[in-house]
Amino acid sequence: MNNKINTALFVACQQCDALYDKPQLKQGQLAKCNRCGSMLIERKVDSIERSFNWSLAGLMLMLPAILLPIMGVTLAGQFHQASLFDCILVLIDRGFFMIACLVFLFAIAVPIVRLSGALYLSYCFKFNKLKPSLLNFFRAYHHLDHWAMLNVFMLGIVVSMYKLIDDTELSVNLGLLAFIFWLICSTMSAVALDQDYIWDKLEKAFAKDEA
Amino acid sequence: MNTAKQLGLALCPKCRKLNSLVTEPVQCSRCNGLFYQRKRNSLQYTLAWNFAALLAFIPANLYPIMIVYQLGIGDEATILSGIGEFIDHGLYPIAVIIFTASIIVPLLKIIGLFVLVYKVHTGIRLKPDKHSKFYHMLEFLGPWSMLDVFVVALMVTVVELGFVTSVAAGPAINYFTITVIFTMFAANSFDPRLLWDKKAE
Numbered sequence: 360m361n362n363k364i365n366t367a368l369f370v371a372c373q374q375c376d377a378l379y380d381k382p383q384l385k386q387g388q389l390a391k392c393n394r395c396g397s398m399l400i401e402r403k404v405d406s407i408e409r410s411f412n413w414s415l416a417g418l419m420l421m422l423p424a425i426l427l428p429i430m431g432v433t434l435a436g437q438f439h440q441a442s443l444f445d446c447i448l449v450l451i452d453r454g455f456f457m458i459a460c461l462v463f464l465f466a467i468a469v470p471i472v473r474l475s476g477a478l479y480l481s482y483c484f485k486f487n488k489l490k491p492s493l494l495n496f497f498r499a500y501h502h503l504d505h506w507a508m509l510n511v512f513m514l515g516i517v518v519s520m521y522k523l524i525d526d527t528e529l530s531v532n533l534g535l536l537a538f539i540f541w542l543i544c545s546t547m548s549a550v551a552l553d554q555d556y557i558w559d560k561l562e563k564a565f566a567k568d569e570a
Numbered sequence: 571m572n573t574a575k576q577l578g579l580a581l582c583p584k585c586r587k588l589n590s591l592v593t594e595p596v597q598c599s600r601c602n603g604l605f606y607q608r609k610r611n612s613l614q615y616t617l618a619w620n621f622a623a624l625l626a627f628i629p630a631n632l633y634p635i636m637i638v639y640q641l642g643i644g645d646e647a648t649i650l651s652g653i654g655e656f657i658d659h660g661l662y663p664i665a666v667i668i669f670t671a672s673i674i675v676p677l678l679k680i681i682g683l684f685v686l687v688y689k690v691h692t693g694i695r696l697k698p699d700k701h702s703k704f705y706h707m708l709e710f711l712g713p714w715s716m717l718d719v720f721v722v723a724l725m726v727t728v729v730e731l732g733f734v735t736s737v738a739a740g741p742a743i744n745y746f747t748i749t750v751i752f753t754m755f756a757a758n759s760f761d762p763r764l765l766w767d768k769k770a771e
Contacts, residue, residue, distance in 0.1 A: 432729060561601075
């Protein structure tokens, strides 16, 4: 019975495997699974345009967010401030390699790779430069879905500021502002990217002949 | 209600394209990725990562996570004693946040996944709708446990005033990171569709 089913007419829920007829959605609509309530398909509004703009903005904010000092402390007349990049350097310098790697991966490398990935994808779609390599590219992009932790790092900044404010003189710098905007941009670019639309388009462009 | 499995279909986990299942692993006709109809050996992997995480969670709580040096004298703090200090200072919101992120969430994740694996295996009092919601909550909470690691990393970097005050990370930080990452792997290897499969049996 396998060969009788036209798979293009159906969708299955990712979470509970329930099968539905593929709904035709307009921009801004989404379909939910009746059984487990998770999202089936979503057609996002103006997806390509938005993710292009957000990821471009995010990449421009990347350097100030990483290099500008986030906060500084004054204690007993001494002043010391640190940026995200200093954070890595100091951690390596003092021999905490594992945390240095983690901070680098989760708060710098993964967000940058995701932003540039989203930018490249939406650039290709915006200017109609679809290539077969995008299939592999977008598949690889999904591997990083769980590993961007800028929001957790942001909460970490807030908690450590709260900790420090008690017995030191704390000063907040431009880096914090840049970091917050960076966080917003990278979240928004991930949210704006419409997976189903991109996959559909790629499929139509490079459909393998059904042998 | 039909499931894709009953009709001999398999859903690509990456691009969400339905493929007809001929042989496993299936090669997706859209993104060319190889995949299985259900995550392979899902329960075994989840259990294994879970045990590893639980094991690493023990030294994570026994060793000091942060050492504060003031005028050359070191003051060691474990995760729990750090929280105790916050309560002594009256910083209740921070105490609650840190306690949630570094004790409750990892433990909830480990115990919760054990329960889910047990329920799928035995099928006793299995409520797929509730349990899959619970699983999504666990999956969502996962990365937030990294909070403590980031806080220590920031403290080490910012509070570096030579002899007056400096902060060093303790050995617990490595074990704690391992715990968090392993629980994330454990949650990733669990396949919520097994809950529904078991119920349908």
